[in-house]
Amino acid sequence: MEVVNRYVATRHHVEGAPTEADFEVREETLRWAPDSGEVLVRNLYVSIDPYQLNRMKRSSASHLAVDGVLPGQRITSYAAGEVVASACAEYAAGDVVAGVLGWEEYTLFKPSPGVLMSKVDAGGGFPLSHHMSVLGTSGMTAYAGLFEVCKPVKKGEKVFVSAASGSVGNLVGQFAKLAGCYVVGCAGTTAKVDLLTDKLGFDAAFNYKEEPDLKSALARHFPDGIDICFxxxxxxxxxxxxxxMSVHGRVALSGAIAEYTGEGRRAVPDLLEMIYKRITVRGFFAWDFLPRFAEFGVVVGGWVRDGKVKVVEDVSHGLDSVPAAFAALFRGQNVGKKLVKLA
Amino acid sequence: MEVVNRYVATRHHVEGAPTEADFEVREETLRWAPDSGEVLVRNLYVSIDPYQLNRMKRSSASHLAVDGVLPGQRITSYAAGEVVASACAEYAAGDVVAGVLGWEEYTLFKPSPGVLMSKVDAGGGFPLSHHMSVLGTSGMTAYAGLFEVCKPVKKGEKVFVSAASGSVGNLVGQFAKLAGCYVVGCAGTTAKVDLLTDKLGFDAAFNYKEEPDLKSALARHFPDGIDICFxxxxxxxxxxxxxxMSVHGRVALSGAIAEYTGEGRRAVPDLLEMIYKRITVRGFFAWDFLPRFAEFGVVVGGWVRDGKVKVVEDVSHGLDSVPAAFAALFRGQNVGKKLVKLA
Structure with missing residues (x-):
């Protein structure tokens, strides 16, 4: 079987804030054969995530963990799609899968333990997009970062979430509220701040663009200190x-979008504060906690079903909208999980 | 009972690198009474530690954890001494104690759960100075930092120790060797480097003053990355x-002597490296792990008795030598644990 695949590629390495002009949509013919061992998927939703920018750089710490993106080449991405043809017993045509596919209309992959892929359980009753947001990488990042890295240990712990209206941040805040924490988020528009407090149950939120001094803003919101910072x-x-931070405060380092573009000033931590307050700062990936993925699906799926967690998705349409959707992330123009719906 | 106590005090808040001129020796009369509930101790050894500088500043994160030092006032310090008179059933004249006493010839204290103090077991057969170094705060800092914070999990993990000939660093390296790690230390003189490799069993060591680029020096010593940084x-x-650092590397933040004096450039971590390598940086105090102190004494005491850990102490004599001994720490002039022997 042959299909014409349209895919998004970079035109060159991308070093600063991305623009649409850094990308192009290319075409190729994908060939699937019954003896190939491969699975051909028609993608339905692709995930648009800031970390992809680090892969597009010529050189980046990102390359230690995941292959860099080469100009002109397809870009792997978390996505969901429908199996069109399968030469592998685990998958059949018509199955819906979510995992590492690509910013493209079709993906051909060969199942292996190193390829993150799972069949979407249609019996769960969730819209497919939820498997790309609250039940996918973003949800798992929020869940693992909060419960495995930050570990709220007692009711009422004070949690600060930056980029709190983003794909991960909005879930961290909602999960932390369910864990009995006091939660403050920050975001970059009044509408986002209102969303956090009015719809998502944050105890408070502020617009960082209206704060001349972030330290003072946080001191005002956390007079007794931040126990957990996501x-x-x-x-x-x-x-x-x-x-x-308060004594024994924990920082989960999930992302650093302000530093991905190389703009702005880097953090210069006060080591004396870190020592005397015995602060822990820990970088993490959701997928280091893969053994908890099944539990995560049950717990968070239950919360969503019961209406305890609101799902905030921001969907654009068509493969051609991917570059603009991606560039918009770095201008803070998404609210919640940014997805592009194909087909 | 009355004794004349000579004590070291600061003349003013100390903000930069300390000099002898920042201190003076003062006298006072201490009065002990049988109904006071107090214990009078004649100090025999006092501990000279860099962190004291942070207490001497007008403002410092240190003050969150331990009282600041006020000009003209006595300076509490870990020390060992002999009980001269006791109005408390737990202690008797002649007992030798180690704990929070002071940079002074006599200390009057009232036992309470908040006062770190223990009787020295003469049956252990160790010189009293060892209770101030390898079996005291420095040893416990090395032990807790390595085994509780950094947690070597497999043989051959690569450990880097900065200020490796210092009171804590030399023990971290020796403990890490006993845990089966590969250990590299850095120090500031050839003699110290030789001590680390020739006497203390470090696998390698280097003089940071001879390295034009610390990053390159570490890359040379750790081609596969640092698993544990103390x-x-x-x-x-x-x-x-x-x-x-290597992936999943752990940094125990025990001290930051280069930053105590406010000289030099602060660390500006690359957050992308911290995230993609999933690095943990954790500030800690030995005394947060107090429940392990008894175990520590048994384990490390055994190592010292068996000659598996060498004890490196650097002893000055007489209370008047305290200011010079303290100032010398910040010029890297101590080798191992700096103590002043009184009496």
Whole structure:
């Protein structure tokens, strides 16, 4: 079987904030054969995530963990799709899968333990997009970062979430509320701040763009200090959070979007504060906690079903909208999980 | 009973690298009464530790954890001494104790759960000075930092120790060798480097003053990355170590002597490295692990008795030598644990 695949590629390595002009949509013919051992998937939703920028750089710490993106080549990405043809017993045509596919209309993959892929359980009753947001990588990042890295140990612990209206941040805040924490988030528009407090149950939120001094803003919201900081931004935001941690405070370093583009000032932590307050800062990946993925699906699926967790998705349409959707992430234009729906 | 106590005090808050001129020796009369509930101790050894500088500043994160030092006032310090008079059933004249006493010839204290103090078991057969070094705070810092914070999990893990000939660093390296690790230390003189490799069993060591680029020096010593970094220095040293960590590397932040004096450049960690390598940086105090102190004494006491751990002490004599001994720490002039022997 042959299909014409349209895929998004970079035109060159991308070093600063991305723009649509850094990308192009290319075409290729994919050939699937019954003896290939391969599975051909028609993608239905692709995930748009800030970390992809690090893969697009010529050189980046990202390359230690995941292959860099080469100009002109397809870009792997978490996505969901429908199996069109399968030369492998585990999958059959018509199955819906979620895992590492690509920013493209079709993906051909060969199942192996190193390829993150799972069949979507249609019996769960969730819209497919949820498997790309709250029940996918973003949800697992929030879940693992909060419960495995930060470990709220007692009711009422004070949690700060940066980029709190983003794909991961909004879930961290909602999960932390369910764990009995006091949660403050920050975001970059009034509408996002209102969403956090009015719809998502955050105890408080503030617009960092309206704060001349982030340290003071956090001191105002956390007079007794931050016990748990879930960090998605880096730079001055992390530095301000570190200056406001309480004794034995824990920082989960999930992302550093302010540093991905190389703009802005890097965080310069005060080591004396880190020592005397015995602060832990830990970088992590959701997938280091893969053994908890099944539990995560049950727990968070239950919360969503019971209406305890609201799902915030921001969906664009068509493969051609991927570059704009991606560039918009770095201008803070998404609310919740950014997805592109194909087909 | 009355005794004339000579004590070391600061003349003013100390903000930069300390000099002898920042201190003076003062006299006072201490009065002990049988109904006071107090214990009068004649101090025999006092501990000279870099962290005291942070207490002497007008403002410091140190003050969150331990009282600041006020000009003209006595300076509490870990020390060992002999009980001269006791109005408390737990202690008797002639007992030898180690704990929080002071940079002074006599200390009057009232036992309470908040006062760190223990009787020295003469049956152990160790010189009293060892209870101030390998069996005291320095040893416990090394032990807790290595085994509780860094947790070597498999043989052959690669350990980097900064300020490796210092009071804590030399023990971290020796303990890590006993745990089956590969250990590299850095120090500031050829003699110290030789001590580490020739006497203390470090696999390698280097003189950081002879390295134009600390990152390159560490890359040379750790071509496969640093699994465990025990950090005593901070600033550029920590930044270089962070740039050389391996995936899932752990940094125990024990001290940051380069930052105590406010000199030098602060560490500016690369957050992308911290995230993609999933690095943990954790500030800690030995005394947060107090429940393991008894075990520590048994284990490390055994190692010392069996000659598996060498004890490196650097002893000055007389209370008047305290200011010079303290100032010398910040010029890297001590080798091993710095103590002042009184009486």
């Amino acid at each position: 960090e998605n931004v880096g730079g001055e935001m992390l530095e301000a959070a570190l200056a406001n | 950090e005593n220095v901070g600033g550029e040293m920590l930044e270089a170590a962070l740039a050389n």
